[in-house]
Amino acid sequence: MEGCEIYRFSGQHFEKFWVTDPHRIKSHISEESKVWINIQDINNQTFMEEIKEVFNIHPLIYEDLTHPTQRPKIEFFDDFIFITIRMIYSPNRKLNQVKSEKISLLFGNHFILTFQENPEDVFDPIRARLENPQGKMRKLGTDYFSYTLLDAIIDHYFHILEIIVDEMEHLENKLLNKSKSFQLSAVYTQRKHIEFIRRNIWPIRELLSQWKKSDHHLIRKKNLIYINDAYDHCIEIIENLELQKESVNSLVEMYMAQLNIRQNEVMKTLTIIATIFIPLTFLAGVYGMNFENMPELQWQYGYLYTWVTFVSVTLVLIYYFKKRRWL
Amino acid sequence: MEGCEIYRFSGQHFEKFWVTDPHRIKSHISEESKVWINIQDINNQTFMEEIKEVFNIHPLIYEDLTHPTQRPKIEFFDDFIFITIRMIYSPNRKLNQVKSEKISLLFGNHFILTFQENPEDVFDPIRARLENPQGKMRKLGTDYFSYTLLDAIIDHYFHILEIIVDEMEHLENKLLNKSKSFQLSAVYTQRKHIEFIRRNIWPIRELLSQWKKSDHHLIRKKNLIYINDAYDHCIEIIENLELQKESVNSLVEMYMAQLNIRQNEVMKTLTIIATIFIPLTFLAGVYGMNFENMPELQWQYGYLYTWVTFVSVTLVLIYYFKKRRWL
Amino acid sequence: MEGCEIYRFSGQHFEKFWVTDPHRIKSHISEESKVWINIQDINNQTFMEEIKEVFNIHPLIYEDLTHPTQRPKIEFFDDFIFITIRMIYSPNRKLNQVKSEKISLLFGNHFILTFQENPEDVFDPIRARLENPQGKMRKLGTDYFSYTLLDAIIDHYFHILEIIVDEMEHLENKLLNKSKSFQLSAVYTQRKHIEFIRRNIWPIRELLSQWKKSDHHLIRKKNLIYINDAYDHCIEIIENLELQKESVNSLVEMYMAQLNIRQNEVMKTLTIIATIFIPLTFLAGVYGMNFENMPELQWQYGYLYTWVTFVSVTLVLIYYFKKRRWL
Amino acid sequence: MEGCEIYRFSGQHFEKFWVTDPHRIKSHISEESKVWINIQDINNQTFMEEIKEVFNIHPLIYEDLTHPTQRPKIEFFDDFIFITIRMIYSPNRKLNQVKSEKISLLFGNHFILTFQENPEDVFDPIRARLENPQGKMRKLGTDYFSYTLLDAIIDHYFHILEIIVDEMEHLENKLLNKSKSFQLSAVYTQRKHIEFIRRNIWPIRELLSQWKKSDHHLIRKKNLIYINDAYDHCIEIIENLELQKESVNSLVEMYMAQLNIRQNEVMKTLTIIATIFIPLTFLAGVYGMNFENMPELQWQYGYLYTWVTFVSVTLVLIYYFKKRRWL
Amino acid sequence: MEGCEIYRFSGQHFEKFWVTDPHRIKSHISEESKVWINIQDINNQTFMEEIKEVFNIHPLIYEDLTHPTQRPKIEFFDDFIFITIRMIYSPNRKLNQVKSEKISLLFGNHFILTFQENPEDVFDPIRARLENPQGKMRKLGTDYFSYTLLDAIIDHYFHILEIIVDEMEHLENKLLNKSKSFQLSAVYTQRKHIEFIRRNIWPIRELLSQWKKSDHHLIRKKNLIYINDAYDHCIEIIENLELQKESVNSLVEMYMAQLNIRQNEVMKTLTIIATIFIPLTFLAGVYGMNFENMPELQWQYGYLYTWVTFVSVTLVLIYYFKKRRWL
Ligand SMILES: [Mg+2]
Ligand SMILES: [Mg+2]
Ligand SMILES: [Mg+2]
Ligand SMILES: [Mg+2]
Ligand SMILES: [Mg+2]
Ligand SMILES: [Mg+2]
Ligand SMILES: [Mg+2]
Ligand SMILES: [Mg+2]
Numbered sequence A, B, C, D, E: 001m002e003g004c005e006i007y008r009f010s011g012q013h014f015e016k017f018w019v020t021d022p023h024r025i026k027s028h029i030s031e032e033s034k035v036w037i038n039i040q041d042i043n044n045q046t047f048m049e050e051i052k053e054v055f056n057i058h059p060l061i062y063e064d065l066t067h068p069t070q071r072p073k074i075e076f077f078d079d080f081i082f083i084t085i086r087m088i089y090s091p092n093r094k095l096n097q098v099k100s101e102k103i104s105l106l107f108g109n110h111f112i113l114t115f116q117e118n119p120e121d122v123f124d125p126i127r128a129r130l131e132n133p134q135g136k137m138r139k140l141g142t143d144y145f146s147y148t149l150l151d152a153i154i155d156h157y158f159h160i161l162e163i164i165v166d167e168m169e170h171l172e173n174k175l176l177n178k179s180k181s182f183q184l185s186a187v188y189t190q191r192k193h194i195e196f197i198r199r200n201i202w203p204i205r206e207l208l209s210q211w212k213k214s215d216h217h218l219i220r221k222k223n224l225i226y227i228n229d230a231y232d233h234c235i236e237i238i239e240n241l242e243l244q245k246e247s248v249n250s251l252v253e254m255y256m257a258q259l260n261i262r263q264n265e266v267m268k269t270l271t272i273i274a275t276i277f278i279p280l281t282f283l284a285g286v287y288g289m290n291f292e293n294m295p296e297l298q299w300q301y302g303y304l305y306t307w308v309t310f311v312s313v314t315l316v317l318i319y320y321f322k323k324r325r326w327l
């Protein structure tokens, strides 16, 4: 559905509507209230081009907005701050169904613009909190509003992290139980997921760090406590990812060790069997020879003596293997 | 048992009691003396909510206090300093029975609040020292008091480190003696323990470093010597953990090498046996053939010659293996 | 073709011509317009020597200009800025046909000199934009012009990166499908390509960083937004290259693991066959012996009993292998 | 022997004696001369407690002095500088007989206190130099005196480094000559020695660096040239240790490669023998069967033909192995 | 030959002679001209001691001059600058015949002292340039002169680097062609060469960086362009060495992979042969048994049926191996 979602609010006042004509958007921005304009489809080029024109967006920012793999960053301009970031969420808690979407924020003194790739997002709790007239969302500035958006996004990184941790435990258990369903490729897939999250959370940490250090007029000192908290959460996610990464490496190492140990067992079995029976077979072969003159063959207990030899050789070898701890 | 432990003391004065009604706590704080309020169960939500209200704790700090995996940190506020940290101890010196608990400190000019997950802690020596009217604990400020709490916690990291070192020596000895009870998974468990301690001590080092550099009014210059000493202890623990980590890696490497060396031995045994007996068995097989016209079979010493061949081939091969250093 | 390409332009004015006599070049530089002088063959020594003389180029800069493996850098002089960089492009999107060429820029207030190794380059879109009288290229300064050149070069690093990513997916698929055409040497070649790009893009990032921090009079503050954007692109390329590098390492690791797994299977097959048949063969050998007195040979069902033994031993061993999960 | 060694000296004057009563020590310190007080047994608790009292040593410094695993560090106080460090020496140039001892220095304007774990030390050359009335030791300040002590200690790190280098060459030669006495565990012991030295020299480098940067009144600018020189020596030791560490890793890698190469040889031998004789044995077995109707058995040259087949198969297989470079 | 080489020169004037008496050297230094004094044998102790006395060299500098393994560094003194560095050259472009020699520079306003271990050096082009009265060497200061010496030395690092690169290509080709003359130990030797160069060029980079940042009166701003250029060359050498180091590691990894691949092939061959012939041999053994009552032996086509079984089993196994891609 073309258009964008608009929320206009102040301490007392709250309004929510849908605008399809980009040229109408700007009229909703005023000094008296704050406006959240949520554009839900940056791939709708004609709409976006009009937005660009209406808000007079610099071509380079426009490129960053629409470039699908733009890396997360924050940029400070005279009248507004621009943030681009990756939003990750998994509706059904499955790693292979994680959805990932670029989302950009652009906030000035009285407005917050958000640009998404599709209508789905993680902001429903924020929409609910907005309707509460006593809530901080209605009173504090656009920097606090932007923080709540970032915080919601970061919280979903935690959810994904939890799924990764669960999957890791699953893999570790499989390996410890020497389950046949353990697949090394699953470990590599896990490593790729971790790497993907890590690549997206690191620059968020960096942009929050820049936010903390910035002295831009849109950033209120008293709201920095919230940014510090979000920063803390980033650090926690990063540290846990590092841990998961080391676990993946340990897992691979351990699997290779198990392979080696099992190969050792296989080789030992083969060697024990072969070492016992090859000499015996040789002996049987000897008395299967057809020489005319083989005195042993005429002995009365020749056959019995042979069996005594077979059993003795076997016992000696078993003793030898026991001593060498192969059995 | 609901409630919290309270110690009120000044140079001359010392008092100790138990308070169950959170609203009563604040009345014990005054300019004349210092108060240590030890809350022993942060998971008791109703009690904590009242504490939050009584002390007017910011929602973000409250979240940090109650969030079970909050990473260690220090935060400086106008009237107080907030520290959260992980306390580790093992009552019976067993690695698999290490107890770990989040503990938070919040100290102002006249009070020290501590928040634990359960009543058990490592502060009994401090409780004892408090009763001594000549002790520094009674005279120096709340920053010194907080230091003694941190110092007690850090000392227990040393204890855990010692258990790790002992376990490592145990593992190394098992490996050197080629004991069959050596399990690679034990090494990986060891690595996980080391990693767990390392993750918790690192941020303590960092928070002590921030404490040292801070010029907050609650931090007295002349007490910095104690913080320096605690910082030193952290560094020592960290360096020892690094060493243990390298030892774990060496152990894994050495175990894999041992596996390889043993597999080489197994392969050599098999190869020597097979290389000697396979040709002999072939020869025996030849003279077991039933061709009508096989002149050797009629020779008088045919059988003897065959045995001479068997022995010669064996001796030649043994000489060859000796030369190649396989025997 | 000896000589150089010259573009002279200002807001209103645009001119393009070819000059073969180096001594004529300088006369085209004037305060009223800007000039882009594109020298297409730095290996033409006589031409270059004359250029050196005409523009009075310092011997060390001249050395940097002509030294084929000079690493990318930026240097600030009183009247001009000197940049040298590596241009990479692949006309037919094949990794083994990537062309790489050193290119140097030297720009003052009214002129941009570029030095290439051969006429081919990535600047055709810039030539086209120059002809547009409304374009920024005609209005903004020589620093913006130089930026557009750098931007075009960096964009081609993205193209090469895409080829690398495609090739990597190709290799990963081959490995996952256990294709026999997978060659470890292809992975090492891939690693070399990644390393080559990485070595050339890193110093570009560094020179852009120096550009950003510089306060040289030729660098206009309001054009820094473009440099920031180019810097961003460099970071993106670098991060993707790191990712590719890790993928290469994972690929090698996974291939080695596959080899190991396959060897395990081979060894198991051998061991199962040998463990079953070696004892049976021994038994058959026993009853092939020619002792005169072997009672079993005269039994009526001796042969049948033997077959029963063969089958029983086989079944027991199969059961044993199943229990050990070798089958 | 209880007590401490005391040297009192100035330009003209020199005195040396032994004091057993700690309360007498302080009377030897005066403005006119400098005093070196060498306490040789920090484990003598009663003596140390008295020293602590006489010199009014802060409990934390006292703890650092007596704590056996205190890591090297420097601390600056108003009237004195405190250094603690590890002294290493090997009387008979054997790595497994290296002696290591914690040593602490505490120097003020007119005195140098040293605290050792036992009487043995590396300071005999300093004792000799002190007796020379023209020497710098008698003229320059206590910072120079402390430098000479540190320098003597650092020089012994060089000696230990030399022993490590010799041992490494010894190990490398053993490996290259494929000596059977080469033991992987010896390499791991070597790695532990290197790590031990490295852990002790690194903080010495750090403390010298702090000394260089300090502007403490006890540190004379003109004596910094000596500290720079000692710092240089530390760097040289550290770089050599890094090199040794890499050599150890190369050695392990090379040993594992040798194991692999040897296993390859063993496997090839087995495979060649088995591949040649197993088919031949099968053929011999065929003609050992007792079927009544086997025409070949009656052929006049049947036996001969069989030998021709044996030899041909062998030759073909040898040719095949040669082509595959297995022979 | 005892003594030292002296060059005295100014813009107009040039003189070259040999001095054997150290006490005569100082008389050649004057304000009107510059003097290069090249001492060619620092191991000639009596000569060096006299030089030390004549030039009043501080004992620590003297130690640095004569200590054979002193690491490269620069030190700034009031009247002179002291540089020590390692000079590397290979007269016949062979890696195992690289010559390496410590060389020290000490230059003041009017003199340059160089100290070598032996007369051989890389300065002949400089000697030639000195004779040119128009050259910069005669006009610019002693810092430029010292730069030309360093530049000559750095250029020879490039030569050695080229030899390393050539050797590496040689090794890579051997490996790719699976040449039997490839020796892993050659790769380790290569790694040692790379490490040796890297250890010596790194501190040169560092000392040039200190030179650039220094504001010593002997260092002229306008000559810094030359130092920048030399610094650039160092960076280029270092980056190439890093690349070579990675190549060495790739080479080892690739060789180990080749070993593994080859072992897999060997094992497969063995397994295929054994898996086909062991069951057949068993069957032949069965019909070689001497039971009186074996009905198959009397069948007319028993022997034929057996061969049919042999061939069928073989075909089935070959089909199985083909399906498993072992053939
Ligand atoms: Mg951009
Ligand atoms: Mg969306
Ligand atoms: Mg959050
Ligand atoms: Mg960045
Ligand atoms: Mg939060
Ligand atoms: Mg928080
Ligand atoms: Mg507790
Ligand atoms: Mg402590």
Ligand SMILES: [Mg+2]
Binding pocket: A235, B206
């Ligand atoms: Mg932090």
Ligand SMILES: [Mg+2]
Binding pocket: B151, B229, B230, D063
């Ligand atoms: Mg303490």
Ligand SMILES: [Mg+2]
Binding pocket: none
């Ligand atoms: Mg570090």
Ligand SMILES: [Mg+2]
Binding pocket: C060, C063, C064, E229, E232
């Ligand atoms: Mg250059």
Ligand SMILES: [Mg+2]
Binding pocket: C101, C116, C117, C118, C119, C120, C121
């Ligand atoms: Mg070109």
Ligand SMILES: [Mg+2]
Binding pocket: C151, C152, C154, C155, C230, C233
């Ligand atoms: Mg671009």
Ligand SMILES: [Mg+2]
Binding pocket: C206, E235
């Ligand atoms: Mg650089």
Ligand SMILES: [Mg+2]
Binding pocket: C151, C229, C230
């Ligand atoms: Mg762009």
Ligand SMILES: [Mg+2]
Binding pocket: B229, B232, D060, D063, D064
């Ligand atoms: Mg201490």
Ligand SMILES: [Mg+2]
Binding pocket: D101, D116, D117, D118, D119, D120, D121
């Ligand atoms: Mg001692």
Ligand SMILES: [Mg+2]
Binding pocket: D151, D152, D154, D155, D230, D233
């Ligand atoms: Mg020394």
Ligand SMILES: [Mg+2]
Binding pocket: B235, D206
């Ligand atoms: Mg440190």
Ligand SMILES: [Mg+2]
Binding pocket: none
């Ligand atoms: Mg450090």
Ligand SMILES: [Mg+2]
Binding pocket: D151, D229, D230, E063
């Ligand atoms: Mg010295």
Ligand SMILES: [Mg+2]
Binding pocket: D229, D232, E060, E063, E064
């Ligand atoms: Mg020195």
Ligand SMILES: [Mg+2]
Binding pocket: E101, E116, E117, E118, E119, E120, E121
């Ligand atoms: Mg020389």
